[in-house]
Amino acid sequence: MEDNTARFEKLLVKNGLKRTAPRLQVLEILSGRDSATSQPYLEQVMGKDADRVTLYRVLQAFEEKGIIHKVLDQQGTANYAICSDGCSAHEHHDEHVHFNCDNCHKIYCLDTVKIPALKVPAGFKVDHLNLIATGLCASCSDKVN
Amino acid sequence: MEDNTARFEKLLVKNGLKRTAPRLQVLEILSGRDSATSQPYLEQVMGKDADRVTLYRVLQAFEEKGIIHKVLDQQGTANYAICSDGCSAHEHHDEHVHFNCDNCHKIYCLDTVKIPALKVPAGFKVDHLNLIATGLCASCSDKVN
DNA sequence: TTATATTTGCAACATAATTGCATTAAAATG
DNA sequence: CATTTTAATGCAATTATGTTGCAAATATAA
Ligand SMILES: [Mn+2]
Ligand SMILES: [Mn+2]
Ligand SMILES: [Zn+2]
Ligand SMILES: [Zn+2]
Numbered sequence: 001m002e003d004n005t006a007r008f009e010k011l012l013v014k015n016g017l018k019r020t021a022p023r024l025q026v027l028e029i030l031s032g033r034d035s036a037t038s039q040p041y042l043e044q045v046m047g048k049d050a051d052r053v054t055l056y057r058v059l060q061a062f063e064e065k066g067i068i069h070k071v072l073d074q075q076g077t078a079n080y081a082i083c084s085d086g087c088s089a090h091e092h093h094d095e096h097v098h099f100n101c102d103n104c105h106k107i108y109c110l111d112t113v114k115i116p117a118l119k120v121p122a123g124f125k126v127d128h129l130n131l132i133a134t135g136l137c138a139s140c141s142d143k144v145n
Numbered sequence: 146m147e148d149n150t151a152r153f154e155k156l157l158v159k160n161g162l163k164r165t166a167p168r169l170q171v172l173e174i175l176s177g178r179d180s181a182t183s184q185p186y187l188e189q190v191m192g193k194d195a196d197r198v199t200l201y202r203v204l205q206a207f208e209e210k211g212i213i214h215k216v217l218d219q220q221g222t223a224n225y226a227i228c229s230d231g232c233s234a235h236e237h238h239d240e241h242v243h244f245n246c247d248n249c250h251k252i253y254c255l256d257t258v259k260i261p262a263l264k265v266p267a268g269f270k271v272d273h274l275n276l277i278a279t280g281l282c283a284s285c286s287d288k289v290n
Numbered sequence: 291t292t293a294t295a296t297t298t299g300c301a302a303c304a305t306a307a308t309t310g311c312a313t314t315a316a317a318a319t320g
Numbered sequence: 321c322a323t324t325t326t327a328a329t330g331c332a333a334t335t336a337t338g339t340t341g342c343a344a345a346t347a348t349a350a
Contacts, residue, residue, distance in 0.1 A: 163347050184337080198339080201337090
């Protein structure tokens with residue numbers, strides 16, 4: 001299995017982005033988690049390794065290139081997850097459901113759950129669907145029982 | 146047809162809220178629009194008729210009582226719409242789809258479009274679904290043609 | 291009319307996000 | 321390897337959104 005850093009370096013080069021410490025660090029953090037990661041968490045973990053502004057710019061660049069996608073939780077907080085595949089600078093393919101746990105507040109990408117097509121009133125042209133489910137995640141509903 | 150102010154006064158009394166100028170004004174503005182209204186817009190329209198903090202508190206009280214519901218748009222901005230009916234302090238019944246127009250940025254409550262039930266991975270317990278569609282609203286897709 | 295309970299306005303604070311600009315550093319070039 | 325070019329970073333300042341505590345004002349009940 002190829003080592004992470006090498007893989008991330010390729011990813012950056014492929015997208016015309018320079019290999020810098022803050023970018024590698026963000027990729028490292030995001031890939032090490034099983035759920036989407038909030039901006040405040042990233043900011044806290046990165047500490048003074050990178051300036052706040054740099055973090056915002058890294059996230060923005062990654063989103064534009066289709067490396068990560070942003071999910072707003074029920075409070076409006078920005079959360080980021082690595083795109084599984086097929087996403088590019090030209091188009092995101094993250095039309096999967098997101099699950100926001102009321103207990104642990106994690107946001108899971110339910111890649112396997114597709115959003116059902118929708119019948120809207122005449123005249124409306126749907127381009128994109130964004131579905132967030134709230135409730136208890138598998139881990140939290142276990143603990144409750 | 147009963148006049149608005151009288152209707153709003155009853156609504157406030159019914160919910161144990163005092164009849165105050167900022168509250169009546171918020172109801173007046175929201176009811177006069179065909180789409181959800183953003184917090185920044187409300188703040189701008191109300192100007193110095195009411196303090197920013199008062200506006201936030203009015204919106205919070207209304208939401209708690211089930212008079213209005215909040216919709217976050219794709220940018221994370223808070224938008225508010227009057228609840229059609231059946232909503233109360235105890236439970237919101239606003240499980241309808243919201244449509245966020247990419248062109249005029251309005252948010253429409255598609256009261257007639259229900260969110261289809263969802264099959265999620267084992268263990269996850271869905272409590273609430275929140276679906277926002279983006280694209281062109283009827284009015285904007287007309288203009289384009 | 292007076293008492294009370296709620297609501298408001300103000301000041302201060304917190305957090306998220308953006309912009310301009312000078313400095314630094316990565317990668318391309320020779 | 322040294323130099324040039326271009327992209328990225330850090331810092332300071334600013335804007336937007338939202339919250340909290342508290343005193344003053346006001347709607348309503350008594
Ligand atoms: Mn996702
Ligand atoms: Mn609605
Ligand atoms: Zn959970
Ligand atoms: Zn529109």
